[in-house]
Structures are given as C-alpha cells and as structure tokens.
Amino acid sequence: MTDTPTPPPVTAVPPPGWPTTEAEAAAVQDRLRTRVVRDEAGPAPDAALVVAGVDVAYDDERDVVAAAAVALDAATLTVVAEATAVGRISFPYVPGLLAFREIPAALAALQGLAVAPDLVVCDGYGLAHPRRFGLASHLGVLTGLPTIGVAKNPFTFRHEAPGPRRGEWAPLLDGTEEVGRALRTQEGVKPVFVSVGHRVSLDHACAHVLRLAPRFRQPETTRAADALCRRALRAARP
DNA sequence: GCGACAG
DNA sequence: ATCTTGTCGC
16 A cells, blocks of 8 residues: 555646737736735644645657646655646746746646645745746645745845755845745755745745755655656657 | 846 | 756765
8 A cells, every 4th residue: 555656647738718928828817816815824834744746847849748746745755646747838938927838737737636735836936926926826826725836046036145054044035025035955055945825824835845855955846746747758758 | 128037 | 948978976
C-alpha cells in the first residue's frame, strides 16, 4: 500500500470562451480578482496536511504542454498522489498573463489527483502581480483551494537582500505595498519569492515554504511537480 | 519611444 | 519556459 501509481495523462482543453487576446485576458483578471479571499489565515503550517505542487513544461516546436500535480504528505514529504495532463499551448507567454498559458493543463492535472490537497503551491506569483491576480490566485479562485505562489525571480518588484540565514526574509514591494516576501530557504542561497494566492496569509505561506524546503532552495512540491511534468512532456513526444 | 518583464 | 559542457560537491 505504499506505491502511488501515476494515472495516464488526461487531456487538457481550454474551456469555451478562453481568452484569445491580451485585452480579454486582462479583463478576465480584473473580473476574477474580486473573488480572491485574503482574510483567511489558511491551514496551520504545523498541521497534518496534504500539500500539492503544480508545474507545467512546454514543447513550443510541437505546440504541446504537459502539466503535473504532485501531492505530498507535508510531515514526511513523501508522495501521496500524482497526476499529469497534456494539451495544446493555449496562450503565448506574456508577462502578467502567465496564468492563461498554464491554467488549462495545470487545472486538469490538479483535478486528476486522487486526493484533495489542503494547500496548492504554484510556480510564480499570486497577489504579487500588476493587477493583483497572478497564477496562484487564479488557480485558487477556480478551485476554491488555498494557494500560494513561489517564484524564482522578483519579476518587476523590489526588495532588500534578506539576511543570510535560512528563514530570514525581506518584504517584496510594489512601491510601498508589500505584495510578498523574498524568503531565504537555504543559508547563503538566493531567496525565493513568496506571495499569497488565495485563502492563506503571507505568514503561513512563508512557514509552509520553509517546511517544504528543508534541503533545497525550492519546495519539494515544486521539485516533484517539475520533474514529473518534464517526464510527461517527454512521454507525450512520439 | 525604449526597456523591463512570473514561466 | 528552453537551448546546453563541464564542473563542483555530497
């Protein structure tokens, strides 16, 4: 009872009415952003939780996208469930509109999990976004699940260098507004950039990330999903 | 107008 | 994201 079979990939299709233009996509963000829940602390970081990581990989040559969702037991960081999805690329990469490129496949992978996660960790941003509605917030609103964003770059935001020790952080600022944190997950290693997605506080988001990253810069959820979506992309290639 | 710009 | 050799470290 310890193996976690990965179901065959499901096929991801953008829902009817999926935006085609940048103006349509930005309008969708402006409409959905009002549904982000910001006043919940979310699952306690020390609770027994199932945390899912989601990631997406691309083959632009073949116009193929593969997504993976991996659910981990947060206490042991062992895999509880996995799912993958493949489809056609539904939107070009445009800074600020990443979600429209990633969500159809990412959502299909998440929905393929045999276990409902207590928290979803996304690659990218949540409220740290020009319209305060990045990928993590978008995925949160669509699923209703608590979500956070963990990005590898500061995007357009500014920050001071956090202290050198694991757990130290500095505010990630859009002007004077704190939209996330530059969080050091490993001593002497570049920080990651954490922001709230949906139904989680920034304090809890950072605590979860630290617990999920005991050894490497990135949370284990992200590492597992990254490895799996790359595998799924290769497997989808004739 | 030009550059910067999650993945 | 993706293209890519050797190289440093556990």
